[in-house]
Every structure is written in C-alpha cells, then in structure tokens.
Amino acid sequence: MASSRLVHEPEATMPSGSAEARRTGFAYQARAWLLAAPFLAPALLFYILFMLVPMVGTLALGFTEWTGFNFADIRFVGFDNFAEMREDPIFWLSLRHNLVFLVGAITLKTLVALLLALALDQRIPFSNLFRGVFLMPTVISLVVVGIVFRLALSPSLGLVNPFFNAIGLPFLGGDWLGDPNRVLPVIILVDTWHGFGLYMFLFISRLVSISPELHEAAFVDGANLRQDIWHITLPLLKPTIAMVLLLAAIDSLKIFAHVYIMTRGGPSHASEVLSSWAYFQAFTANKVGYGNAILIVLLVITFILAYIQVTRFQPKEEY
Amino acid sequence: MKTYPYAKGISPTLQVISLAILLTLLVTACSPTAPTQATQPPAATDPAQTGAVQGSGEVSLWTEFTAGGEAAGIEELINTWNGMNNGITINHRPIGNEEFFTVVRTALAGGVPPDVLQFEGYQQTREFAAAGQLEDITDLWNSVKDRFDLADAGEAACTFEGKVYCIPFTFVTGWQIFYNPDILAEHNIEVPTTMEEFLAAAETLKNAGVTPIALGNQAGWPGEHWWMGFLVQRCGVDTVYQAIRMEGASFTDECFVQSAADFQNLAQAGYLSPGAASDDYGLGQAVFESGQAAFFQTGAWYASGWNQPGQTPTPFEISIMPFPRFSDAANQEDVFGAITHVFAVPSGAANKEAALSVLEWLASEEAGNIWAKNGNASVIAGAVDNSAPQVIKDLYNNAKSADKSLPWIENELPPGVGEDKVYNGTVALITGAMTPEEFMQSIQEGLEAAQ
Numbered sequence: 001m002a003s004s005r006l007v008h009e010p011e012a013t014m015p016s017g018s019a020e021a022r023r024t025g026f027a028y029q030a031r032a033w034l035l036a037a038p039f040l041a042p043a044l045l046f047y048i049l050f051m052l053v054p055m056v057g058t059l060a061l062g063f064t065e066w067t068g069f070n071f072a073d074i075r076f077v078g079f080d081n082f083a084e085m086r087e088d089p090i091f092w093l094s095l096r097h098n099l100v101f102l103v104g105a106i107t108l109k110t111l112v113a114l115l116l117a118l119a120l121d122q123r124i125p126f127s128n129l130f131r132g133v134f135l136m137p138t139v140i141s142l143v144v145v146g147i148v149f150r151l152a153l154s155p156s157l158g159l160v161n162p163f164f165n166a167i168g169l170p171f172l173g174g175d176w177l178g179d180p181n182r183v184l185p186v187i188i189l190v191d192t193w194h195g196f197g198l199y200m201f202l203f204i205s206r207l208v209s210i211s212p213e214l215h216e217a218a219f220v221d222g223a224n225l226r227q228d229i230w231h232i233t234l235p236l237l238k239p240t241i242a243m244v245l246l247l248a249a250i251d252s253l254k255i256f257a258h259v260y261i262m263t264r265g266g267p268s269h270a271s272e273v274l275s276s277w278a279y280f281q282a283f284t285a286n287k288v289g290y291g292n293a294i295l296i297v298l299l300v301i302t303f304i305l306a307y308i309q310v311t312r313f314q315p316k317e318e319y
Numbered sequence: 320m321k322t323y324p325y326a327k328g329i330s331p332t333l334q335v336i337s338l339a340i341l342l343t344l345l346v347t348a349c350s351p352t353a354p355t356q357a358t359q360p361p362a363a364t365d366p367a368q369t370g371a372v373q374g375s376g377e378v379s380l381w382t383e384f385t386a387g388g389e390a391a392g393i394e395e396l397i398n399t400w401n402g403m404n405n406g407i408t409i410n411h412r413p414i415g416n417e418e419f420f421t422v423v424r425t426a427l428a429g430g431v432p433p434d435v436l437q438f439e440g441y442q443q444t445r446e447f448a449a450a451g452q453l454e455d456i457t458d459l460w461n462s463v464k465d466r467f468d469l470a471d472a473g474e475a476a477c478t479f480e481g482k483v484y485c486i487p488f489t490f491v492t493g494w495q496i497f498y499n500p501d502i503l504a505e506h507n508i509e510v511p512t513t514m515e516e517f518l519a520a521a522e523t524l525k526n527a528g529v530t531p532i533a534l535g536n537q538a539g540w541p542g543e544h545w546w547m548g549f550l551v552q553r554c555g556v557d558t559v560y561q562a563i564r565m566e567g568a569s570f571t572d573e574c575f576v577q578s579a580a581d582f583q584n585l586a587q588a589g590y591l592s593p594g595a596a597s598d599d600y601g602l603g604q605a606v607f608e609s610g611q612a613a614f615f616q617t618g619a620w621y622a623s624g625w626n627q628p629g630q631t632p633t634p635f636e637i638s639i640m641p642f643p644r645f646s647d648a649a650n651q652e653d654v655f656g657a658i659t660h661v662f663a664v665p666s667g668a669a670n671k672e673a674a675l676s677v678l679e680w681l682a683s684e685e686a687g688n689i690w691a692k693n694g695n696a697s698v699i700a701g702a703v704d705n706s707a708p709q710v711i712k713d714l715y716n717n718a719k720s721a722d723k724s725l726p727w728i729e730n731e732l733p734p735g736v737g738e739d740k741v742y743n744g745t746v747a748l749i750t751g752a753m754t755p756e757e758f759m760q761s762i763q764e765g766l767e768a769a770q
Binding site: 067068069070071072073150151153154155156157158175176177178179180183263264266267268269270280281283284285286287 | 420421424427428446447449450451452530533535537538539592593594595596597598599602603605606609611733734735738739743744746747749750752753
C-alpha cells in the first residue's frame with residue numbers, strides 16, 4: 001500500500017540508533033505535535049472540561065457526604081454510600097427497571113431497525129422517502145418527544161384514548177403513564193420509536209456495501225429470498241448487529257430525559273431508573289454523595305457492557 | 320524507530336500559523352475573565368428619597384416569580400425601586416420554579432450567589448443557613464418586625480438556631496377549593512359547606528358523567544394539598560407538629576391514617592379526573608379551566624394569576640369556597656397554608672450593603688401595597704386590606720381568622736421524606752399501590768431514618 005511505503009521508506013534510510021537519528025526523530029515529533037496541537041486543542045479542552053473533569057468529580061463525590069450547599073461541608077465517608085445502596089429498595093427497583101428497559105429497548109430497537117432496513121433494501125417504491133420518514137423521530141429533541149407523548153397519552157386531554165374509542169377498542173385505553181403495570185412498557189415503546197431510525201440507517205449503510213454478486217450467486221444456486229437473507233445477508237450483518245446492540249444498550253442505560261419528562265420516575269417509583277433516582281438524591285434530597293455513588297454503579301455497568309462488546313463481539317473476518 | 324515523514328513536509332509558514340493559533344488559544348484560555356457587566360457609575364441620587372439607603376451600584380435579585388400576579392408584582396416593585404434613582408439598581412433574574420432550587424444551590428455552592436435571593440423559607444432556610452450561606456439579619460428583622468402581619472409565623476419560616484435569616488413576604492393559603500358554578504347550577508347542586516355535602520355533590524356529578532375533581536398529581540404535591548386538607552381537620556396543627564418532631568405523636572396514629580384514607584376514598588370513588596396519577600399540575604388545571612371538571616384545589620397563587628393581562632379567560636367565572644370539613648372532624652379551626660416567599664441576603668453577596676437596603680425597602684408599606692395590588696397576599700400589615708383584589712382579601716382574611724395554619728408539610732420534613740415519601744405516597748394512594756397505613760408508615764420510617 002502506498003501509505004505504508006511512505007511511512008517505512010525513511011526508516012529504512014535512517015541510520016538506526018545513532019544520535020543524529022534520535023535528534024531528527026525528536027524534531028519530527030515536536031514539529032508534528034506543533035502542527036497537530038492547535039487542531040486538537042479545542043476538542044481536547046472541551047473533552048477535558050465537560051467530560052473528564054465531571055467524571056472525575058462524580059467518582060470523587062461518590063465517596064463523600066455532601067448536601068451541595070457549601071464545598072467546605074464535603075466529608076469523605078469511604079464506601080458508606082455504596083453500603084447504603086444495599087438497604088435502599090428504590091435503588092434495587094431502579095436497577096431492575098434499567099435492566100428491563102435494557103432488554104426491552106435493545107430487542108425492540110434492533111428488531112424494528114433490522115426488519116425495516118431489510119424491507120427498504122428490497123427496492124420497494126418510495127424506499128428513500130420511508131428512510132427519511134423513519135429517521136425523523138431521531139432528530140427530534142428528547143424533551144420535545146417526552147412532552148408530546150405525555151400530552152398525547154393523557155387520559156384527561158390526550159389523543160390516544162379518544163382514538164381507541166373512535167375505532168371501537170375502548171378497552172385498550174387507560175391511564176398509560178399512571179398505571180404502574182403499564183408505564184415502563186410505554187416508555188420503552190416511546191424510546192424505541194425515537195431511537196430506531198439511527199440504527200436502521202446503520203443497517204442500511206452496511207446492506208448497500210454487500211456485493212450484489214453474493215446475492216446473485218445465491219439465487220443462481222436456487223436460494224429463495226428467505227434463504228438469501230438468512231444465509232447471506234444476516235451473517236454479513238453480524239458486526240453491525242453487534243455494534244447496534246452495544247449502542248442501543250448504552251443508550252438504554254443512559255435513559256433519563258424520557259423518564260424525567262414523562263413520569264418523573266412515577267407513579268410512585270414505577271418507572272424509576274438509576275439516573276432519575278440519582279438525580280432525585282443529588283438535587284432534591286440533598287444527598288449529592290449518594291446520588292453520585294448511584295451514577296458510579298451505572299457507569300461501571302456501562303463499562304462492563306462496552307468491554308464485553310469490544311472483547312467478545314468484534315468481527316473476525318470482513319467481506 | 321518511527322519517523323514522521325509528513326512532518327518533514329511542514330512548511331515554515333504553516334508552522335508559524337500553527338504556533339500562532341496555539342498561542343492565541345493559550346492566551347485566551349489563561350486570560351482573566353472579563354467582567355460580565357460593566358461597572359455602572361452611581362445613578363443620580365434624589366436626596367428626598369434616599370433616606371436610610373446604604374450602598375450603591377447594582378443589586379442582583381433572583382426569584383421564582385415568572386408568571387401571573389407574582390411576575391407582575393415583582394416587575395412593578397423593581398420599576399418602583401429603580402425609579403427612585405437612589406444609586407442602587409436592581410437587576411432581576413426570574414427562574415422557573417422547577418429548576419429554581421437547583422440553580423440557587425449551584426450558585427451558593429459555587430460562591431456566586433445573587434445579592435438578594437427569594438426562596439420558600441422553612442426547610443430551605445435551615446439548609447441554606449446551616450451551610451453558612453445566608454447573612455444573619457436578626458437586627459434588621461427586629462427593627463421591621465412590627466410592620467408585619469403574622470410576624471411569628473414569618474419569623475418561624477426564617478429562623479435557624481435562634482437567628483433570623485430572611486424576611487417573610489407572601490402568605491399563600493391552601494384552604495380553598497375553586498369551582499365551576501355553571502356545572503353546579505346545571506346539576507342543581509348547592510355550593511357545599513361541609514365535606515359530607517361535597518362528597519354528595521361529587522357523587523351526583525359522577526353519576527351525571529361529569530368529572531367532579533380536576534387533579535394533576537404527577538409531581539405529588541397537588542395530591543398532598545388534598546391530604547393536608549384532611550390532615551388538619553383530622554389531627555390539627557399541633558398534633559402534626561408533634562409527629563414531625565417525634566414528640567408525643569406519630570404519623571402512624573389513627574388520625575393520620577384516617578386523613579390518608581379520606582384522600583384515597585376520593586380516588587376509589589371515582590371522583591378524580593382520569594389522569595390524576597399521571598397528569599402534571601398544568602394538565603389538571605387545564606381540565607378544570609376547559610369546563611370538564613367541577614372542582615379544583617390549589618394554592619391562593621392561582622387566584623392572583625387569572626386576571627393578569629394576556630391570561631386566556633375561562634368559559635365560566637371561577638368561584639371559590641373554603642375547603643369543607645367533615646362535621647365530625649376532630650379539629651374545626653385549623654387550616655393549611657404558609658409563608659411561601661421570603662427574601663434573604665446570601666453571605667456571599669457581592670453588594671451586601673446595597674442588598675440590605677433593598678431588603679429593608681421590601682419590608683416597607685409601599686412594597687407591601689405594590690405586591691398586594693398585583694394579587695399577592697403580602698404579609699405587610701394592612702397591605703392586603705388596602706390594596707389587594709377582593710378575592711385575595713377573602714382568602715387571606717379567611718386564613719388569618721383560623722386558629723392555626725399548617726405550612727406545606729414537605730417544607731417541615733427532611734427533603735428525602737417530604738418530596739419522596741409524601742409526594743410519591745399521594746400518587747400511590749391514587750393508584751392503589753399503597754394503603755393509607757402503608758403511606759403513613761413510610762413517612763414515619765423515612766422521618767426516623769432521617770433523624
């Protein structure tokens with residue numbers, strides 16, 4: 001490859017190990033950094049200020065007791081906050097909700113995105129239009145989606161129950177966000193509606209890169225559409241599916257805005273998740289340390305998932 | 320050894336440009352922060368109006384007054400003060416109620432508080448003062464105390480460990496129910512005067528297919544109001560305080576459980592609007608204002624907002640009745656409602672001297688009259704009678720004539736109890752996820768854990 005030849009050429013001509021070579025190497029590095037630094041600095045600065053510093057702050061505060069009113073009152077308490085979690089039933093309830101949400105949302109998002117991507121890959125009429133339509137929810141603000149669905153689902157003034165009444169299915173109506181048994185599935189559906197479009201596009205971008213010759217060869221060998229999808233398309237989509245599963249999982253663990261806007265974790269904690277419970281503890285109950293400790297648990301779970309994906313589900317071969 | 324051939328090709332010009340960009344970024348990042356506001360020269364002073372005014376310059380004021388009579392009132396107060404040209408200018412920042420506490424706390428912890436801060440007293444006073452974030456204004460309070468109605472209640476809202484940290488400003492009563500007279504007339508229902516009559520009216524309306532009570536209890540506090548209405552008549556204010564202080568009463572006592580049962584009965588009888596557990600306060604209000612429900616309970620602030628310019632008129636004339644009592648209720652005197660707005664000077668205020676001057680003026684008859692004129696129950700003596708609209712006069716005097724008034728109970732409980740156990744509990748009572756006994760037990764356990 002041309003680029004690797006360019007990289008290796010000077011190395012071959014450089015008198016390896018000599019003082020002159022080292023000086024020249026340092027000079028190259030220094031000049032390269034000088035060139036790169038101005039371009040890297042703005043992004044790096046933002047990353048450090050708004051990502052690393054808060055993350056380190058979260059980690060540190062998780063081991064403290066603090067009401068949040070005066071920095072002078074911060075007190076180191078070791079692992080007390082984590083010990084408190086063991087006795088906190090709402091923490092465990094929230095963790096369970098997070099796991100239900102994780103399984104529900106990634107299953108639905110991946111399935112819906114995959115099925116629609118496969119359908120739109122079949123050259124159906126208006127497929128480009130549908131791609132745009134399905135992507136639209138993704139670009140809408142989380143807060144706007146939450147508010148719109150909260151209003152639409154309201155049993156008092158919303159649109160959903162009158163719709164079911166109008167089509168003769170009144171038994172399907174009810175208090176969508178006020179029924180403890182119904183609220184979590186409803187939020188999962190809203191989150192799926194909001195998020196599947198992006199994953200559908202990831203699948204489509206992989207599908208268009210699969211060589212048509214592979215499909216043609218399969219059809220020449222007598223395969224039907226189902227067999228083509230099962231034996232050709234899906235195996236080639238495996239790396240993308242793995243990536244989508246990871247992204248959807250991280251997305252689901254981060255769930256906050258939909259819950260906060262639509263239900264605030266209610267009714268009576270029925271839709272509470274770790275992030276909303278951490279927010280309540282830190283900003284309402286004035287237990288900043290405990291709230292941060294909950295977020296550390298969430299962070300660890302997310303890292304574990306990312307690690308598993310990175311180490312176990314990397315593609316071994318590429319076509 | 321790796322080499323970097325692409326670096327070899329960097330032209331001197333490009334290197335100079337890169338270095339210049341880097342230096343510019345460094346200089347920009349390290350330079351001292353530019354002042355956010357240019358220093359204003361002292362305004363022209365009118366000697367006739369300055370009086371005891373001390374200090375000069377700009378005073379930043381943060382409030383949660385963003386709508387209705389509160390927004391109109393604070394705007395007129397500021398315009399009046401700034402119009403005095405006494406060398407001090409108030410710069411107001413209204414912050415929405417939902418994010419107000421978070422913003423204030425961040426500012427206090429970050430050491431950049433406003434010069435004058437409005438908040439809700441009681442538990443917030445204790446929290447801010449315990450953290451050393453409020454200026455002790457006991458002397459100022461003692462010098463202006465005589466100007467106030469309900470001075471003892473106001474002092475209680477502002478006191479921590481024997482010192483006073485704020486001045487009371489508004490009394491908000493909860494002891495009323497707003498109703499739609501057209502709906503009552505249509506169904507031949509007299510305005511209820513007892514809880515028995517109220518429940519009978521609700522039953523009649525429900526049977527006629529009309530929602531009796533509009534409620535949006537997603538946040539928990541609108542339902543808490545209903546529960547408090549039952550609580551003061553079943554237990555009385557003294558007993559509630561005994562339970563809060565864990566001295567002589569417990570939240571698991573019979574009268575407390577009965578008050579929770581009274582509230583849950585409204586839900587189980589089908590008197591609440593269908594979205595009571597999931598609608599927010601605004602939706603509950605919209606159900607009432609659109610004429611879909613007959614009754615709506617909320618704080619007196621609601622009455623201060625409906626006549627403001629720009630407010631969409633309701634298709635009926637909203638009427639008010641006192642919160643009805645059971646004829647066999649143990650307490651026939653107490654009500655609920657409290658000092659809800661107070662003003663303080665944070666200890667980290669940049670312009671403390673001027674801020675104290677503003678605070679002293681806010682405790683004046685002039686300020687009280689302006690506040691009352693805009694539909695707010697000012698606690699400056701005589702202000703409501705002199706200047707408030709009739710509806711506010713009625714509500715205020717009704718509350719004043721009561722024996723005792725129970726403050727919003729979440730403000731007297733630790734926040735993890737008030738805003739978790741109480742708020743979530745009232746939602747759970749509606750959905751049936753909790754029994755009245757479980758609700759009261761959870762509050763008691765939360766209180767004991769917090770102690």
